[in-house]
Amino acid sequence: MKKIINYCQNHYWKKWLRRHKCKLGGGVTSLGGRTTLVLEENVSLGNLVINAKQLSIGAHTYIRSDCVLSAVSSIGRFCSIGNNCYIGQDKNTHPSDWVSSHPFQFTNTSLSFEPEIVDVTIGDDVWIGHDAMIMEGVNVGTGAIIATRALVLHDVPPYAIVAGTPAKVIKYRHPPERVSALLNSQWWECNVDYLLTLRLDDPDAALPELMDARSNHLASYERLEVSRKGCRVLPA
Known part of the structure; x- marks a missing residue:
């Protein structure tokens, strides 16, 4: 019965969003339990995993399915994001200077491991190609293009085109x-x-x-x- 209720509620909110000129392919169940998402009109999101705590997405931005939005706080207007992208991948999910990198050391013990995570920010009119990964803490400037399968470790200047692993500026749009x-x-x-x-x-x-x-x-x-x-x- 609970599954049926959840399905009906999710279906209702998906239709509600469409009436308000937005699309969220997976419905509200694609959001993390503590996620708050703020959308402007004409945002279209496929079937995503959204774990960001607070995320705003600007008007006319679309994000294709199978993306993960993790440590990211803002995505501007008129952005185009392809399938299977990972935005806001944590850099320090395991300790590298302890005896071990395994989480057994701080799971149900007196030790704790809580690395600081800095959100990604993405400007307006950014195009991100299929399979790209942007690590946490990166700022992507307005007008930038991130090539397919690029691994972005550092800030991207406005209107730069970056490609490669790790991604480097190959030229500017203008x-x-x-x-x-x-x-x-x-x-x-x-x-x-x-x-x-x-x-x-x-x-x-x-x-x-x-x-x-x-x-x-x-x-x-x-x-x-x-x-x-x-x-x-x-x-x-």
Whole structure:
């Protein structure tokens, strides 16, 4: 009977989220027991494992299935994250300078092992390829691209493209002056209908118009709080 009740509740909250322009493929049961998730409109999440304590995800971001979101506190708007990514993998889950690395030493004993964990933060317009892993404590800058199967150990600068194991910068999406202009424009704060009127395939043509009119086209998104207990709309 309990399984049936849980199934029905999960189904209800999945439909509730869809009515509020969001998708959570696994429903609230994909969240850890202590997880609080805050979503802006038009976020689409596949079947994930979400263990983060507090995680906010910005509008229009999508994350494909089979990802694990662990030590991560924020993911910006317009991010594209492929299947089977691990974001926020702990670095120090076992002691390396004790007699042993095995947890028998601090399980039901007087000893304790509680390493400090620093959350990952991900900016806006970040693209993360299939099978990538981002270790805890990393800051991924706005506009960055993380290649398929990359292992990211260190911060990624804005608009950098990183690849490899460990990941290294292989190039930048734009020259420095255009990167600066894109960051200053904060285009991700504008509504999509306005953005689609711009020459998005030509940043140098779009940026002057964007800078002139940006303040008149800022987006306003509903924010949803999601936990194992259910969902609610947050005050504006």
